[in-house]
Amino acid sequence: MTSAARSTSGSGSGSGLCEGRVVLVTGAGRGLGRAHALAYAAEGACVVVNDLGVGPDGSGGSGGPAQEVVEEIRAAGGDAVAHGGDIATSEGAASLVRTALDTYGRLDVLVNNAGFLRDRMLVNLDEDAWDAVMRVHLKGHFLPLKHAGAHWRAEAKAGRAPHASVINTSSGAGLLGSVGQGNYSAAKAGILGLTFVAAAELGAYGVRVNAIAPAARTRMTEQTFADTMAAPEDGAFDTMAPENVSPLVVWLGSTASGGVTGRVFEAEAGRITVMEGWRPGPTADKGARWTPSEAGEAALKLLADAEVPQRVYGAR
Known part of the structure; x- marks a missing residue:
C-alpha cells in the first residue's frame, strides 16, 4: 500500500490513540521492543517490526523473533510487517524507512530500541566489545534517525508538514553510569x-x-538483576514487566503529546519521572585568570555548596 496507512481498527483493546499512524520499532523481536510494538498495534498503529534475532551479546541472528511479533499482532487483528535489516548500517536504516513507506505510504513514529550488552570492567574491556556496543546502541540510533529525519524534512519542504515523533532509548546507566x-x-x-x-x-x-x-526485566537485565527482577506470583503486579514502560512510549508517539520534545523520562513499574539533566550549580567568577591554587580553593568552596551526586550503579 502506498497512499495511506491501512486501518487497524479492532487490533486490540486500546482506545485508538495511534489509529492510522505508522510506527518503526527497532529491536522489536523481544523484551521492551516487542512490548512497544504490541502496545502500538493495540492502539491502532501499523507497525514495522525490526529485529536481527541476535543473542543478548549480539551474536547469531534469525528472522524468527520479528516474524513472531508480526504474527501476534495480526492474530489480534492488527497490521504489521517484519524488517530484518541491520539498522547500524546506512543501507539497513534506509531500508527500514523504505519498508514503512512502501508498505503503508507514510511514516509517523520511530522508536529506537535495539541493543545488546558486552559487559566488562574497564581494564578488561577490549576494543571489539567497546566498538560493538557503540555501534548497535549509538550508531543504531543515529542512522534510523538520520534517514527518518531526511524523509520528514522532505515532507515538510513539500508542504506536507508531519506530526512525527522519535523515542530514543537511553538507560539509568547513561544518566548515572x-x-x-x-x-x-x-x-x-x-x-x-x-x-x-x-x-x-x-x-x-x-x-x-x-x-x-x-x-x-529483559534478556539484557535478567542476569544482572536476577534477585530483584524475578517474575511475581500469580495475580501480583509485575513491577519489572516490559509492558509497564510501553504506555509512555505509545503516548509519546501519539499526537496527544504534541509540544513535548527534548525531554528524558525514566519509566519503571508504575512510576514515570521527568529527568532533569546538567544545569548550572554554584559558581564563582573572579573576573580575571585564576592561579591554580586560587582555582582549587574556589572549587572546594563551590563543591561544599553543591548537591551531592547520585551514586553510580553498582558502586560501593
Missing part, C-alpha cells in the same frame, strides 16, 4: 546528547524527539 558497563553507559549517555540535538534540529520540520530511561 554503571560499574562494569563503561561501553554501554557511554553509548547511552551519547544517546541523550543525540536526542537533544535532534529535537532542536528537527523541530522545524514537525518532528519531536524524546528519550526514555526504562527499567524492566
Whole structure:
C-alpha cells in the first residue's frame, strides 16, 4: 500500500490513540521492543517490526523473533510487517524507512530500541566489545534517525508538514553510569546528547524527539538483576514487566503529546519521572585568570555548596 496507512481498527483493546499512524520499532523481536510494538498495534498503529534475532551479546541472528511479533499482532487483528535489516548500517536504516513507506505510504513514529550488552570492567574491556556496543546502541540510533529525519524534512519542504515523533532509548546507566558497563553507559549517555540535538534540529520540520530511561526485566537485565527482577506470583503486579514502560512510549508517539520534545523520562513499574539533566550549580567568577591554587580553593568552596551526586550503579 502506498497512499495511506491501512486501518487497524479492532487490533486490540486500546482506545485508538495511534489509529492510522505508522510506527518503526527497532529491536522489536523481544523484551521492551516487542512490548512497544504490541502496545502500538493495540492502539491502532501499523507497525514495522525490526529485529536481527541476535543473542543478548549480539551474536547469531534469525528472522524468527520479528516474524513472531508480526504474527501476534495480526492474530489480534492488527497490521504489521517484519524488517530484518541491520539498522547500524546506512543501507539497513534506509531500508527500514523504505519498508514503512512502501508498505503503508507514510511514516509517523520511530522508536529506537535495539541493543545488546558486552559487559566488562574497564581494564578488561577490549576494543571489539567497546566498538560493538557503540555501534548497535549509538550508531543504531543515529542512522534510523538520520534517514527518518531526511524523509520528514522532505515532507515538510513539500508542504506536507508531519506530526512525527522519535523515542530514543537511553538507560539509568547513561544518566548515572554503571560499574562494569563503561561501553554501554557511554553509548547511552551519547544517546541523550543525540536526542537533544535532534529535537532542536528537527523541530522545524514537525518532528519531536524524546528519550526514555526504562527499567524492566529483559534478556539484557535478567542476569544482572536476577534477585530483584524475578517474575511475581500469580495475580501480583509485575513491577519489572516490559509492558509497564510501553504506555509512555505509545503516548509519546501519539499526537496527544504534541509540544513535548527534548525531554528524558525514566519509566519503571508504575512510576514515570521527568529527568532533569546538567544545569548550572554554584559558581564563582573572579573576573580575571585564576592561579591554580586560587582555582582549587574556589572549587572546594563551590563543591561544599553543591548537591551531592547520585551514586553510580553498582558502586560501593
